[in-house]
Amino acid sequence: QLHIVESGGGLVQPGGSLRLSCAASEFSGDYYHIGWFRQAPGKEREGVSCISRSGGGTNYADFVKGRFTMSRDNTNNTVYLQMNSLKPEDTAVYYCAATRRLRLCVLWGDKYDYWGQGTQVTVSS
Numbered sequence: 454q455l456h457i458v459e460s461g462g463g464l465v466q467p468g469g470s471l472r473l474s475c476a477a478s479e480f481s482g483d484y485y486h487i488g489w490f491r492q493a494p495g496k497e498r499e500g501v502s503c504i505s506r507s508g509g510g511t512n513y514a515d516f517v518k519g520r521f522t523m524s525r526d527n528t529n530n531t532v533y534l535q536m537n538s539l540k541p542e543d544t545a546v547y548y549c550a551a552t553r554r555l556r557l558c559v560l561w562g563d564k565y566d567y568w569g570q571g572t573q574v575t576v577s578s
Contacts, residue, residue: 455479455567459549462572465539473534473572475549480530483507486558487532488565489523491545491574500560501547502534509557517543539576546571 461473475487488503502513502523511523522535532549550565552558 455485455551457549457551457567457569459547459569459572462547462574464575464577466578467539467541467576469539469576470535470537471539471574473536473547473549473574475532475534475569476530477551477567478530480525480527480532480551483525483527485551485553485567486555487523487525488550488552488558488560488562489534490548490550490560490562490565491543492548493542493545496545498548498562500562503558503560504532505558506553512558512560514560536574539574541576544574544576546573 457477483506486505489501492498504511504523520538525532548571549569551567552565
């Protein structure tokens, strides 16, 4: 069982930045695709970004392209989501998830098998 822990959420003003972290001891082997998802109150969960294992690259939802950047540090067993130019509509609980399925990562949550507990991001003045 993969134990994923997210951190870094909080309250930020519009236009501000936050960096989310997602850690699991098993990430060091670079065996997993990692995805970030979010769910706002009353809305369905949506894929935000993902990073493939073994240098397979990243993928972003259109609504975060140019604002969010995902990276991984296998030496520290951590994946990051740098979020810049935050908007009120980015307010949600953000979840980190992992999977070994498929050749490259995808933004479909049903392809992910392991999930963290989530971290709240609130963008408000």
